[in-house]
Amino acid sequence: MVIGGKQYREGFQVSTLKMCLGGNWTWTWHIAALYSDFTACVGLASGDTDPATLSFLGPSGNPMPFRADGRLVRQTTLFAGLPTNVFVGTAQLLNLTIRTTTSGAVIGFGDDSLNVGSTPAVQCVALA
Numbered sequence: 001m002v003i004g005g006k007q008y009r010e011g012f013q014v015s016t017l018k019m020c021l022g023g024n025w026t027w028t029w030h031i032a033a034l035y036s037d038f039t040a041c042v043g044l045a046s047g048d049t050d051p052a053t054l055s056f057l058g059p060s061g062n063p064m065p066f067r068a069d070g071r072l073v074r075q076t077t078l079f080a081g082l083p084t085n086v087f088v089g090t091a092q093l094l095n096l097t098i099r100t101t102t103s104g105a106v107i108g109f110g111d112d113s114l115n116v117g118s119t120p121a122v123q124c125v126a127l128a
Contacts (some may be wrong), residue, residue: 008110047107052102
């Protein structure tokens with residue numbers, strides 16, 4: 001996977017349709033309250049130049065607090081070439097839901113990990 005021109009060994013990508021003019025896109029995984037947190041290095045794929053927003057939805061459907069490069073936020077903006085470290089507390093969450101707002105982008109989640117127990121936030125470390 002390539003984020004901001006750098007390759008990552010593992011992760012996943014989500015993609016919105018380029019032909020759409022915008023809107024919110026959501027992806028949900030059932031995690032059954034088995035994990036304490038989710039960490040990843042998030043960024044736009046190399047060919048995307050328009051910014052995209054990222055949030056994680058709580059059980060009520062509203063954005064919940066998470067850390068983006070150490071700052072506590074409810075939403076962060078992703079820019080081309082600038083990966084962002086994210087840390088989301090997932091204890092007692094039945095579902096992990098990611099929401100993006102963009103006119104079309106491929107968003108990579110490199111070095112992603114659902115963790116059991118307390119773990120430190122990851123650093124974005126690309127392959128050499």
